[in-house]
Amino acid sequence: MSELDDLYQDTILDHGRRPRNFGPLPDATHEAEGYNPLCGDRFKVRLVVDEGVIRDARFEGSGCAISTASASLMTEAMKGRPIEAFSPAFEHVHDLVTGKGAEASDLGKLVVFSGVAAFPMRVKCATLAWHTCKAALDGEEVVSTE
Numbered sequence: 193m194s195e196l197d198d199l200y201q202d203t204i205l206d207h208g209r210r211p212r213n214f215g216p217l218p219d220a221t222h223e224a225e226g227y228n229p230l231c232g233d234r235f236k237v238r239l240v241v242d243e244g245v246i247r248d249a250r251f252e253g254s255g256c257a258i259s260t261a262s263a264s265l266m267t268e269a270m271k272g273r274p275i276e277a278f279s280p281a282f283e284h285v286h287d288l289v290t291g292k293g294a295e296a297s298d299l300g301k302l303v304v305f306s307g308v309a310a311f312p313m314r315v316k317c318a319t320l321a322w323h324t325c326k327a328a329l330d331g332e333e334v335v336s337t338e
C-alpha cells in the first residue's frame with residue numbers, strides 16, 4: 193500500500209468529491225472564513241445556532257480533497273450537537289491528525305483522518321474547517337492557519 197493510499201482513504205475521497213452540506217446557508221447565525229495559505233484552501237463555514245445547539249452547518253469554497261472532506265465530515269458530525277460538543281471534538285481531531293492519539297470511539301467517521309498524522313503538511317488542510325468553525329462560534333470573521 194502506498195502512502196497516498198493511506199492518506200486518501202475511501203471516505204476522504206468520497207467526501208472530497210461529493211461534499212455533504214456544501215452550499216449557502218441563508219439563515220446562518222454564525223459565519224467565518226478560513227484560509228490555509230500553505231495549500232490554498234479557502235472555506236466559509238456557516239452555522240445556525242439556536243438554544244445552544246448547532247441546528248445546521250454548511251460550507252462553501254474550494255480546497256484540496258483533504259480540506260474539503262474535513263469540512264464535509266465536520267459539518268456532518270456537528271449538526272444537531274450542542275455547541276459545548278464542538279471543542280472536545282476539535283481536540284480529538286487535532287490529537288488524531290497530529291499523531292497524539294485519540295480514542296476512536298470519540299471520533300466516529302472522523303477517524304479516517306488518522307493517516308494525516310504521517311503528513312505534517314496536511315494537518316492544516318485537515319483542521320482548516322475546524323479552525324473556521326471555532327472562529328464562527330467565537331464571533332471572529334476570518335481565520336488563517338498561518
Ligand code: ZN
Nearest residue numbers: 231233256317
Ligand atoms: Zn489542502
